[in-house]
Each structure stands twice: as C-alpha cells, then as structure tokens.
Amino acid sequence: MTNQEYPDDIDTVLQALASERRRYVLYYARDRGEVSIDDLATAVTGWLAVHSGSGSAGPHDHERVRAALHHQDLPKLSKAGLVSVDREAGTVTVESSRMGHALLDVLFEHEPVPEETESDDTVYRGV
C-alpha cells in the first residue's frame, strides 16, 4: 500500500526526518523490504545505543523504542509517505520515495561519528 495522498510533501518529509530515531528506522529498513516492528525495534535500540555513546542497551530501552515506534515514529513516517505499516501483521515496508531516499543518502553521510564509550563498572551488574 502506498501513500499517494502525501506525495513527497517537503515539509512533511523533513519533519519526519527531523528525528534521529526515525532516520535510523529508515537506514535499517530501507534495504530490507518488509521488516517486523519487533526486529526493527531491536536493531534501532542497539544501533542508537552504540551511536549515542552509551554503548549498551537493555530491555527497558527496547521497550521505550518499541512504544515510540508504534505511537510516534511509524505514524509520522507513514504520513510522510516514507513507509507503509501493516499493523495487523506488525510489519513495516519502506516506500520508494525518491526524495526520501535522496535525503537519506545525504543525511547518513552526515550523522556524527560516535565517541569512544567509557568504561562504566555499574553497567554489567544492572541486569
């Protein structure tokens, strides 16, 4: 299902891309076809943890990302015509928005490189 009602509206696309988490959803899902929301949440949780410098993530981080995908990110990306969501199957497919993909190529190159994570002795015990 494509979102023909919102064909590459620049403001809506830029708003959708103005969130790190939503960009990483697209970076992950766009080469993959249909992705389950759970797998997407797993990939994005781990990726953002290493990208943000905290390094590791746990079940609570995953739950936070999963909830945010459901309630904010996927509706926004869907509205911008960048993804289609099958809520019943719990899957996401990235749409072939030419503008969206062109922007993603540029944005990915400009995502900051994460700093080295520091040793944190409390991390490994808090499971």
Add this chain to the structure above:
Amino acid sequence: MSLASFVSAHESQQKTLTVFGPDPIPGLADHFDTPGIEVRWEPLPDGSESFLTVTQEGEFIGSVPAAAVQALVSPGDPPDPGDAEFDDWALRRLFVLLRDAAFSALDRSQLLAAAREFEDRAVRMDEGSLHTGFQRPAALRAQADLYTALAAETNLDVHVYLDAEWDVSGAEGEESPVPGATVHAETGTELGNYWFVLFDGGPDALSACGLVAEERDERAYYGVWTYDATRVNEVLAYLQETY
C-alpha cells in the same frame, strides 16, 4: 545439584547473538559454536557502527558495541585477570547477556577467557569464596601461581579441587600446590571430567557466577556458564557436601 545436573538443567535455554554491521565478524560463530547460542549477521550500510544484540525467543535481552568481542576473536591468549587489557566492560556485559546458555565445543582458550572473567570478578569483589576444579595436573600447574596469589593477596576464600592421584606437590618444598587455598583432593570421582570455576558473589548475590564444563571430546568442552546465584549456590552446596 551435581555437576552433571547443573549442565543439563540449562540445556533448554536458546539465545540468538546477532551481529549488526557492514561486515560479519569472522571467528565469532566459531567462538559461540554451541546448541545454546545461534550467531547471525544483519548487514548495515557501509560506514555504520557495528553492534551485537542478544535475544531469547524474540525477547530483547541487551546489546553491546561490537568492540566487545575484539579480544575473543583476535589471535593470542586470553588476557589475565587484572590486566588493563581485560578491563573491558562491554565484554563483561556480553557475558552477562549470554548467561545461562549452554555451550559446547568450546576449546580450552575460550573457556579460559570466561574463567578469567569470573576470577576477575571475584578479585574485584575481594570477598566471598571462589571454587575451582582442575581437570589435570598441567591445568593446575599453569594456574598455581595465579591461585596462590589470589589466596595470599585477596580476602577471598579460595578452594581448589583436584584428583588425589596427581603428583602436584608445591614448588620449593611447599607441601600444598596452592599455598593459602583449601585443597580438596579425591580419587576416582567426577573431578577429573569437569572444569569448573564458581564464585558465590561474597556479600553481593548479584555478583555470583560460575561455569561448569565437561570435557566430552579431546579438549572440547560442553557446559554452562551462569550468573544465577541460586544455581551457583546449589552447586557450591553439592561440592561442600561431597568433597
């Protein structure tokens, strides 16, 4: 809980270790070649950071940077406890995430890395009891200095288990192979078949950890490592009762 039942109690646990990154990590699947852990690779675009996730039947257990396994897949011996090189929170964290997974076909150096992690944990806690079973005289000889130091320089209560048949008299006229440690020597028991390192966590049950490995093939091991204090204490109670 005997050593054998400790191992079999964990056999149903199944975890998936997924590498996310532009490239797979060669050697990682060999390192975790076990029925309890499935290693997968999910490609990310070139230029992405790499990381590892651990899931159990779809449930997210945790993630760490891929640098965590650098020491495991690099050639060379595993580092000694206390080494700056081994002060790697990400690897420790990964061991925690993979706890309770049965492993098999690990070779000695891989198991040694896990044992180091537990010994190091005990050293940092500096309290509690550490129980280690050596399978053969050479293994004890290789570790005797380390364990003598653990007994002498920490407040740990150090116990070593070995087969009484061995000629393992201590160096330079020392009667004990590991001065300062309590030595449990028995003949013709399971001790010759199992390699174990168990730490009760001292005052902090969350720090309890242990591995029990049975040598099934020539130098290939099958066993379990866990951070479950209840399981660790069950084995410790069994050891205390038996030896």
